[in-house]
Amino acid sequence: MPSETQPTLALSTWSIHRALGTRYANSPANDTDGPPEETWGAGTMSLLDVPAAIARLGIGRLEICHFNIPGRDAGFLGDLKAAIADSDITLQTLLIDDGDITDPAHAKRDSDWIARWIDVAASLGAEKARVIAGKQPPTPEVLDRSVAGLAPLARHGAEQGVRILTENWLATTPGPHEVHSILDRLDGTVGFLADLGNWTGPGKYDDLASVLPRAENSHAHCNFTEDLEMDTEDFGRCLSVADAAGYDGPITLIYAGPSDDEWEAIRRERDFVLRHARSPVA
Secondary structure (H helix, E strand, O other): OOOOOOOOEEEEHHHHHHHHOOEOOOEOOEOOOOOOEOOOOOOOOOHHHHHHHHHHOOOOEEEEEHHHOOOOOHHHHHHHHHHHHHOOOEEEEEEEOOOOOOOOOOHHHHHHHHHHHHHHHHHHOOOEEEEOOOOOOOOHHHHHHHHHHHHHHHHHHHHOOOEEEEEOOOOOOOOHHHHHHHHHHHOOOOEEEEEOOOOOOOOHHHHHHHHHHHEEEEEEEOOEOOOOOEOHHHHHHHHHHHHHOOOOOOEEEEOOOOOOOHHHHHHHHHHHHHHHHHOOOO
16 A cells, blocks of 8 residues: 555445344355344344445545345345445445365355356446455365366456455455465466455464555554454554555555444544554554
């Protein structure tokens, strides 16, 4: 994230899951348009309200978790696409947050389900869709299955103008070795989303430095206390690692802290990222 330019900011609907409240339990094993579940309460807004809300914060790009979309009904998808366009927002990524292409028993079922959500990404005009690389421990055989599963999904997306990304998330990608092993064999057909908060431990910053040069998108995840105090040391260092790696893609603000005041947390993350761009933390 070069300091001489203002970073491009995005927001994931995960960061406002309390405001949205409900989720839709669509999964490979339950591919139906069921009723909404008030997982995080009744909510205070509709998904259709989100584009205008983030535009008011000066955020111009949006990522949507698939479980925030009430099915694949063409009428609703048309309304959502119109709300995004009316707010002059770019739909950056559809985050397909389920499916396991490395599952030995259900990989085909899950891949077919993911492909149907890639179709949704295309119908909404999304630039990209993020697909989980796998949920199985990263044995050589599992890494082979991940590559074999991602390759046709990348082709399916490319046919519709949707670039497929994967992420350093869940069991199959616990470190840089696995990320590089998968992406190297896909020869650029699958992109990479670097989540700055998914890895922990003493090697976190070195691990992020290894994979960030490959990243097209990022999730900037700051830790907060209940009183909305930010872990600015970790957050700033993660952003500085991204700077040093030459990362210049969008910074997607991720909030998953204990306070219910999601919008204030997002404003604080936004302001910190903008200050960092002007005066990077060493």
